[in-house]
Amino acid sequence: MMSKFIVRGGKRLTGSVKVSGAKNSVLPIIAASLLGEVGESVIMDAPPLDDVITISKVLESLGAGITYEGEVIRVNAEHITSCEAPYEWVRKMRASFLVMGPLLARCGQTRISLPGGCAIGTRPIDQHLKGFEALGADISLGQGYIEAKSNGRLRGAKIYLDVASVGATENIMMAATLAEGVTTIENAAKEPEIVDLANYLNAMGAKVRGAGTGVIRIEGVEQLHGVQHNVIPDRIEAGTFMAAAAITGGDVYVEGAIADHLGPVISKMEEMGVTVLPDENGIRVIADKPLKSVDVKTLPYPGFPTDMQSQMMALLLVSEGTSVVTETVFENRFMHVDEFQLMNAEIKVEGRSAIVTGGSKLQGAKVCATDLRAGAALILAGLVAEGTTEVSGVHHIDRGYVDLAEKLSGLGADIWRISADEAPKPVSPSTPVEVKDTPVLKVQPTWV
Numbered sequence: 001m002m003s004k005f006i007v008r009g010g011k012r013l014t015g016s017v018k019v020s021g022a023k024n025s026v027l028p029i030i031a032a033s034l035l036g037e038v039g040e041s042v043i044m045d046a047p048p049l050d051d052v053i054t055i056s057k058v059l060e061s062l063g064a065g066i067t068y069e070g071e072v073i074r075v076n077a078e079h080i081t082s083c084e085a086p087y088e089w090v091r092k093m094r095a096s097f098l099v100m101g102p103l104l105a106r107c108g109q110t111r112i113s114l115p116g117g118c119a120i121g122t123r124p125i126d127q128h129l130k131g132f133e134a135l136g137a138d139i140s141l142g143q144g145y146i147e148a149k150s151n152g153r154l155r156g157a158k159i160y161l162d163v164a165s166v167g168a169t170e171n172i173m174m175a176a177t178l179a180e181g182v183t184t185i186e187n188a189a190k191e192p193e194i195v196d197l198a199n200y201l202n203a204m205g206a207k208v209r210g211a212g213t214g215v216i217r218i219e220g221v222e223q224l225h226g227v228q229h230n231v232i233p234d235r236i237e238a239g240t241f242m243a244a245a246a247i248t249g250g251d252v253y254v255e256g257a258i259a260d261h262l263g264p265v266i267s268k269m270e271e272m273g274v275t276v277l278p279d280e281n282g283i284r285v286i287a288d289k290p291l292k293s294v295d296v297k298t299l300p301y302p303g304f305p306t307d308m309q310s311q312m313m314a315l316l317l318v319s320e321g322t323s324v325v326t327e328t329v330f331e332n333r334f335m336h337v338d339e340f341q342l343m344n345a346e347i348k349v350e351g352r353s354a355i356v357t358g359g360s361k362l363q364g365a366k367v368c369a370t371d372l373r374a375g376a377a378l379i380l381a382g383l384v385a386e387g388t389t390e391v392s393g394v395h396h397i398d399r400g401y402v403d404l405a406e407k408l409s410g411l412g413a414d415i416w417r418i419s420a421d422e423a424p425k426p427v428s429p430s431t432p433v434e435v436k437d438t439p440v441l442k443v444q445p446t447w448v
């Protein structure tokens with residue numbers, strides 16, 4: 001069903017909100033479950049997101065048994081019946097491509113559709129393929145599919161990544177767990193989700209060392225088994241709620257947020273004049289003074305995350321002074337700028353930088369989420385805009401946020417969701433939000 005978010009600006013957010021499990025952790029972890037030749041994996045704190053359903057469908061199409069109920073996913077990959085990941089699922093989500101490494105290691109061959117995903121740049125996969133080739137795979141491309149074949153077991157190798165790609169690091173790391181000998185990945189990505197994946201692989205019996213640093217060493221083992229694992233909290237969802245608190249002059253406790261994972265986001269908010277108080281269970285954010293402009297440059301972890309760039313830009317629109325936002329990770333991630341402009345924002349894009357004139361009196365408008373984080377940013381702007389903002393393109397937002405309207409309205413925001421053909425009727429602040437069905441996927445293993 002086509003939906004929209006309706007936001008009426010002007011509410012100060014207060015209270016506590018709980019962060020869900022990280023999308024960018026659970027997706028590679030589900031893919032890695034394909035490596036478990038013995039027993040079942042139980043993945044806890046799995047966020048009920050559309051992307052999680054998509055990757056579950058990919059695993060199901062490969063013959064793995066997968067059930068998804070509440071926030072627990074069970075994967076039984078003892079019997080894989082296919083090593084081909086079809087276009088139908090892979091086109092929907094780029095992260096589906098993460099099954100390539102596990103399938104190549106497990107089956108010695110794989111055929112996989114070229115990935116789709118958010119339109120934030122060309123997003124090549126050359127570094128993934130370079131890694132697989134170094135491990136001994138033959139790669140061929142044709143008709144929108146990539147085929148990889150290895151002559152027997154993959155062989156450990158030294159791989160230097162030209163860019164510290166998150167996905168390539170994960171894909172190569174997974175493939176190398178079952179290779180013969182030692183693999184080292186140099187210039188590896190250091191994101192917390194890489195560490196979570198390495199912890200999961202190690203619990204399955206792998207020997208991965210150095211995850212979270214620029215050099216990861218993987219000693220291949222013969223076999224991996226299913227395990228139970230808790231997914232880390234989503235640092236980008238946490239950052240989005242921190243931004244919601246800051247933009248509304250609020251006082252919000254973001255439960256489950258890990259300050260260590262949010263270093264640059266916390267620093268930038270502090271520079272803007274926001275009080276950020278981390279403790280062992282979460283982060284309290286208090287915004288009781290006008291926000292000051294800051295310059296922001298996105299970088300691979302531990303730099304400022306590209307996935308928080310658009311939300312930060314929303315904050316800068318209402319800050320005092322002029323800010324420069326520079327995007328260095330993706331080449332085309334300013335699509336929210338046009339939509340912000342519909343809300344009376346003053347922004348000029350020059351190459352990889354956006355010059356944001358603060359102090360805008362944002363006006364509610366009909367806008368469209370062009371990608372996941374752009375959608376989150378438009379909702380943030382809507383929280384402080386005068387009047388009503390309608391955000392369409394909700395399917396992008398559903399990829400990465402669990403119950404966003406419900407969580408924000410729990411903090412006092414005036415936000416709800418309607419189906420696109422419904423007229424956005426004026427409501428009282430206490431109008432209940434429409435509750436989305438929790439996705440439940442119950443698939444019987446094909447060999448039962």
Ligand SMILES: CC(=O)N[C@H]1[C@@H](OP(=O)(O)OP(=O)(O)OC[C@H]2O[C@@H](n3ccc(=O)[nH]c3=O)[C@H](O)[C@@H]2O)O[C@H](CO)[C@@H](O)[C@@H]1O
Nearest residue numbers: 024095123124125126127128163165166167168307329330
């Ligand atoms: C599911 C998931 O975890 N998604 C995250 C992951 O995406 P993803 O893993 O796709 O992002 P990468 O780290 O691979 O991409 C970073 C940069 O490297 C380039 N590149 C990547 C691979 C490659 O083979 N060649 C190449 O040139 C990309 O075009 C991009 O410019 O990390 C991004 C960067 O933090 C985040 O925005 C995404 O939310």
Ligand SMILES: C=C(OP(=O)(O)O)C(=O)O
Nearest residue numbers: 094095117118307372373
């Ligand atoms: C870009 C993102 O995700 P993906 O890599 O899955 O498109 C994101 O989470 O902001």
